[in-house]
Amino acid sequence: MGERKACFNEKCSAYKKRTKHKDEAYVFCPICATELIVVCKSLKCYEQLPNPLEKYCDECLQKQQEQRDKMVKAVKTVPNAAVTIAAATPTIIKATKDIIKFLPK
Numbered sequence: 001m002g003e004r005k006a007c008f009n010e011k012c013s014a015y016k017k018r019t020k021h022k023d024e025a026y027v028f029c030p031i032c033a034t035e036l037i038v039v040c041k042s043l044k045c046y047e048q049l050p051n052p053l054e055k056y057c058d059e060c061l062q063k064q065q066e067q068r069d070k071m072v073k074a075v076k077t078v079p080n081a082a083v084t085i086a087a088a089t090p091t092i093i094k095a096t097k098d099i100i101k102f103l104p105k
């Protein structure tokens, strides 16, 4: 399930570097042996998840939803706006380009 377990021992270098560990590989921190806590799957997010079955924290889920809404709206109304948004967020450039292909010129 990817890297989504984190050490919350303030003295541990894994905590200081915000290092995450693979879910299936670790129960305890390989550096300080503190029990690992499930955190948000987002790359730079270190938010603890109250429910370990969730993948992302509320904040990241909201951001993803907002980004999707923005993209859908932009593609539907002004195709050029979608290009602007894509330029600002490199991760969705490809997805946006694929959508633009289907738009009438």
Ligand SMILES: [Zn+2]
Pocket (backbone or CB within 6 Å): 007, 008, 009, 012, 013, 014, 015, 029, 030, 031, 032, 033, 034
């Ligand atoms: Zn640690």
Ligand SMILES: [Zn+2]
Pocket (backbone or CB within 6 Å): 040, 041, 042, 045, 046, 047, 056, 057, 058, 059, 060, 061
């Ligand atoms: Zn998050």
